Amino acid sequence: xxxxxxxxxxxxxxxxxxxxxxxxxxxxxxxxxxxxxxxxxxxxxxxxxxxxxxxxxxxxxxxxxxxxxxxxxxxxxxxxxxxxxxxxxxxxxxxxxxxxxxxxxxxxxxxxxxxxxxxxxxxxxxxxxxxxxxxxxxxxxxx
Numbered sequence: 001x002x003x004x005x006x007x008x009x010x011x012x013x014x015x016x017x018x019x020x021x022x023x024x025x026x027x028x029x030x031x032x033x034x035x036x037x038x039x040x041x042x043x044x045x046x047x048x049x050x051x052x053x054x055x056x057x058x059x060x061x062x063x064x065x066x067x068x069x070x071x072x073x074x075x076x077x078x079x080x081x082x083x084x085x086x087x088x089x090x091x092x093x094x095x096x097x098x099x100x101x102x103x104x105x106x107x108x109x110x111x112x113x114x115x116x117x118x119x120x121x122x123x124x125x126x127x128x129x130x131x132x133x134x135x136x137x138x139x140x141x142x143x
Contacts, residue, residue, distance in 0.1 A: 003041040012049055019049075025062060027052060027069055058093050109139050 009016045022028050023039065030048065034040045055065050068085055071078035109132075116132055117123045126133040 001043055003046070005039050005041070008041045008046060008049070011046065012053070014053070022049075022052065026066055027062070029069065029073060055089065058089060059096065060089055060092075105139055109135055 003011070005016045005019050009019055019028070019039070023031060028039075028045065028048070031039050031041055031045050052065055055068070056062070064085070068082060071082050071085075112135070113123075113125070113132055116125050116129055120128065126136065
């Protein structure tokens with residue numbers, strides 16, 4: 001199926017400006033132009049954009065995404081390098097997830113803390129709630 005830049009932008013929840021920027025940066029070399037010069041996207045182009053957005057959302061820089069695209073264009077001789085890129089990105093994502101988990105633990109603690117504070121009408125609750133005091137020490141490393 002064929003799509004206009006506006007249809008792709010709407011379908012993927014991004015702007016036409018972003019798509020034009022990606023094209024200008026060489027990240028969309030497969031996108032063809034119609035007789036009027038307008039970009040014409042196909043399903044494979046949308047698949048590529050989904051990977052591009054995934055990599056970008058997980059912290060890969062555009063220059064590295066461009067490198068990946070260049071490797072794809074070079075062909076099968078770059079398979080090992082492309083695999084290594086994705087393995088490195090997976091490690092980065094796993095580290096991000098660990099960090100987010102630590103942040104979530106702190107947020108969960110604060111929710112419990114404020115629930116208890118609202119219930120007691122005061123933020124001075126550690127003396128009255130040993131569980132919260134222990135959790136505070138465990139999570140923040142102090143009493």
